[in-house]
Amino acid sequence: MSDEKFDEKKHVAGSPEPVVHDNGSSIDEKHFSAEVADVGDDVNALAADVEQAMAYAEGLTQEDVDDCLNHIVKAHSQDPNFPTRAMALVRQYLFDESIKADPVAYAKLYEEVKIEAALVMINSPYAEVRAVVSATDDPTLPSFTIRAFVIGLIYVAGGAFINQFFSIRQPGITIYANVAQLLAYPVGKACERFLPDWSFTIPFTGGETLSLNPGPFNMKEHMVITIMANVGFSTPYTKYILWVQYPERFFNQKWAKNFGYQALISLSTNFIGYGLAGVTRRFLVYPAHAIWPNNLATIALNRAFHSDSNAVVSGWAVSRMRFFAYVFVGMFVYFWFPNYIFQALSYFNWMTWIAPQNVLLAAITGSVASTGGLGLNPIPTFDYNQITVQGDPIINPFYTTVNLFFGCLLTLPIIVALWVNNVWYTGYLPINSNGVFDNTGARYNVSLAVDDNTLFDHEAFKQYSPAYLAASNILLYGFFFAAYSSTISHSILYHRHEIWQGFKNILARKSFTADAKYDVHSRLMSKYKEVPEWHYMIVLVISIGIGAAGVGAYPTHTSPAVVLYGLLLALIFCVPVGIIRAVTNAEITLNVLAEFFGGLWFPGNANAMNFFKSYGYVTTAHTLSFAQDLKLAHYTHIPPKITFWCQMVATFLSTFVSLAVINFQMVSIPDVCAPNQPDRFTCPGANTFFTASVLWGTLGPSRMFGAGAIYNGLIWCFLIGFVLPFVFYFLNNRFPITRYFHLPVFFLGALIWAPNNLSNIWPAVPLSYAFNVFIKKRYLGWWSKYNYVMASAIACAIAISAIIQFFAVQYKSVDIDWVGNTVPYAGCDGGGKGCTYLTLEKGQHFGPGVGEFD
Known part of the structure; x- marks a missing residue:
């Protein structure tokens, strides 16, 4: 280039x-x-x-x-x-x-x-981008206005409050930015109509003014609100650390109630991703190949609200907005059935209804999440929400959906073979569970392997049991290891030119100049002042500093250097993982890798492992999320400085709203996190996080994957995953069709298991083919106009319908007791514990007993 x-x-x-x-x-x-x-x-x-x-x-x-x-x-x-x-x-x-x-x-x-x-x-060279992203820009269109900023802040505060408050309830509720995007339009239009046209001079800007009502509510203002909601609705990941530290039923560390400590670690983990997002702009934002497909549905909805043109395509004269309304209303009404009225539509495990107690039938064809079967069912669901576990099939490229499907399908017989042959004692456990078990098949009781300070107690551990995983969960860890190493080698082989160009541009302090000749959006954005690199560097340095202060100034028993260790993990993976996500819309998360290395580097210290996980896995996730929003602003031609400051302010506000809610919940909700809490504030996420904390931080991965440990052989998956991309790369040179085989995405398909299953990906294949191959090829005009609008309408309808159902009936425990809501959960597939292939008599155990392991 x-x-x-x-x-x-x-x-x-x-x-x-x-x-x-x-x-x-x-x-x-x-x-x-x-x-x-x-x-x-x-x-x-x-x-x-x-x-x-x-x-x-x-x-x-x-x-x-x-x-x-x-x-x-x-x-x-x-x-x-x-x-x-x-x-x-x-x-x-x-x-x-x-x-x-x-x-x-x-x-x-x-x-x-x-x-x-x-x-x-x-x-754009891509039909997907051309379908929704304008190749022109109006620089005079205001994007930062008082009304947009105020609407964005109100939605950020409200969204952060709801997401944090209900995050500890079972069932919980989560609202996403598409809800804010949908609701922002009528509020923005109301402001356009009723606000007076008062102008204010901004100090220290040479007389620049802002108007309370600068005219019609436009698509750039609307997108600024959406971007603020995108970052503001994400509550700080450190909430899990706080929840497992403070309550008596967990670590009982009352000093964690200190607001200074909470603010330092929360602000640090929330903002450290911004620094890396700024560094990775040349890899993940500016290049034309970084499509970020999820953004296209967001832009399509924005365009549906603000586009005045409505020409006929393929005989269809319906406007985008009217089409959105039709799909929205239809899905809003329909979602009441699989989600509440007729839940058998969601878990359509019809083959298990023939013989509910048949263990093999339920294990192979069942599909209820958490302890159900593997989902080998030709018609497994009529719930669109069930098939979006690994992304929306209308948005995902078809090859992504197919790779995910085959990754899941081809690993299914391996899981069955492990289970029926009782490899690693898996026959005594449910076939598809993400739980951790002891040698009696019961859930692992971590309290029996730690002392009063929740530190590892070697003698107590030897008197209890090793930890065991279900067949699907064992496979999951192996493919996680392979996915991480394959991500590195795949990126080197397939994206080395883009990565090298990004590094050259960093050294030369270039932004758009190298790509502007062949990328109209970079050319349009080059007219706006870019955020200087040192802005992001200051955010990164300050975030590291306050994170280290939070860890070091309080009795965490953790070195402040853990912040840098976690950051190193993020630096290694954020570009390879980010490129794969930007191209395929599939993300490989680093949670397992962070737990694995955190447990190895800080053995016996759950707090240290948790901090490493936060500064490694969460920093990477935040970096990619912020980079995706930067690309959203890039496509919609919002000045970078406006995007930067709106993201910063929204994140700052969201952090403190979330912390205020957490502190209220800790002291004001009786028996919070207890299994029998009367209002169902049982903290399911915190319980899972606590188990992982003790399992990987206190017991440590060496007792499961180290030399002589039961799952030691899975370590070879790191090497296998690293080598395989070289094989397919050379095959690609001889057989060009193999360029559609994406090994890291294939591995990601294998990660659907535990607790999800084949039913969460198989129905997506014909749907993706219908829209992203058949219709796109034969009716490109219709596809370009309606495809992403439809995807956005479905997502918004499901989200708002779920919110209304939650507050109207589910929150009040108003259930409909009839066969359509009970038959999916009857028998082995939905019994809550899952049936096992082999059983133990009372008092028996499998594997080594007391005194037979160390």
Whole structure:
């Protein structure tokens, strides 16, 4: 890729002005010439996009075209999102010498690839992005306004309060940013209508003013509110640390009630991700290949609210907003049935109804989460919410959904083989559970292996039991190990050019200049002042400092250096994991790796492991979340400085709202976190976190995976995962179709198990094929206009319907007791504990007994 700065005059001179059009709203394709239609099929573009590119291509020289085509091969040859047919034509033009022997064919090919080059220069190379993201910008449109900022803060405070307050209740409730995005529109329009047009001068800005009502509520203001909600609705992960420290039933560390301690560690873990997000902008935000597919549904909803155009596509004259309303209402009403009225639609484990107590039948075909079966069922659910465990199939690229499915499907017989052959004593445990068990098959009682200070008690441990995992959970850990190492090698092989370019741009202190020639959005954003690198560095340094102060100034029995250890883990993985997520919409989380290494580095110290997990796993997760929001602002052309400060303020407010709620809950809710708490504030997340804290932090992974330990063989999965991408990379050079096989995403499919199962991914395959292959190929206009609007409508409807159901009936424990709500949970599949292949008599145990293990 050339580092030459893009010269707009050079490439625009002699060419017509770009045609501003509404992607997906063009006239029916039958009215266009056969030539335009053929080119559109080859490059996977709407006829209007092709016409615009043809007009622009008139001003390109052959040198311009050749440079762009070489860039396409270099940047997109391993890109599964780039149109296959277009890549084949580009390669034929550049590398097939035989085509030049036929001047007519060569001239025709040149004209076609010239249009592809023009399309890349003036728009996105991806139909998914062109469908919802405008290739033009109006810099005069205000994005930071008083009304948008105030609406955003109110929603952040309300969302943080609800998410934190109900996070410790079973069942809980969580609201997401799409709810704020939906509700912000009527409030913004009301402000537009009723607020007076009062102006205020901003101090120290040379007379810059802000108006209370600057005119119509616009899409940039709307997106600023959405971005604030995105970051503000996420409560601090350190809430789990606080919950397992303070209550008597857990660690009973009353000093954890100190608000200074809470604020330091919460602010640190919340803000440290911003520093890394700023560093990783050149890898995860600026490059054109970093699509971040989830953003497209957010932008589609925004566009549905604010777009005035409504041309007919494929015979459909329904506007985006009306289409959104139809889908929203339909799903809002329908979701009452699988979620509350007729729950058998959600867990449609119909084969187990034949013989509910049949252990093998339930284990193979059952699908109830947590202790149910493996979900081998051709029609397992009619609940859309069940099939979005690993992402929305309407948003995810089809190859992502297929890789996830095969990763899950091909590991199913391995789990069955482990279980029926009683490998590692798995036959005495439920087949698909994420629990930890002792040698009687009961849930592991960590209190029997620690002393009064919750530190590891070796003698007590020897008098109790080793820890055991179910068959699916054992496989899960093995594939987690393989996924982590494969992420590193896969990124080196498939994304080394992008990573190297990012490092070069950091050293040269460049942002858009290297890519602007071939990325219209970077070119448009280059007109706005970027946030200086030192802003992010200051945030990073301060976050490290206050985190170390919080750990070191209080009796955590943990070295403040744990902050740097966790940060090192995040630095290693945030770019590889981020690139995979930005391209495929699939994220490999670092929670297991953080627990594994945290337990090894800080043996016997649960607090230290928890802090390492927070500063390793959570920092990476926050970095990617913030980077995704930066890309959202990049696509919608919001000035970077506005995005930066809105994210910072929203996160700051959200942190203190969450802490206030936590402190209220700790002292004001009777018997909080107790199993029989009358209002169901039983803290399910905190209980799981506490078990993991003691298991990995106190007992330590060496007693499960170390030399001589029962699961020691799984350590080889690290090496296997690292090596396998090299095999598929060389296969890819011989068989190009294998570029759609994505090994880390395949491994991610195997991570669905425990507690989820095949029923959570199999129904997504035909749905994804229908929308992202069949309809996209044959009805590109319809797909471009409605696909992401539909995805957003479904997600919003489910979220708001779930909230109303929760407060209207579930919170009050109003249940409908009929067969449609009881049959899924009858027998082995839904009994709550899960049936086992082998059973023990009373007083028996499996594996080594007391005095037989160490």
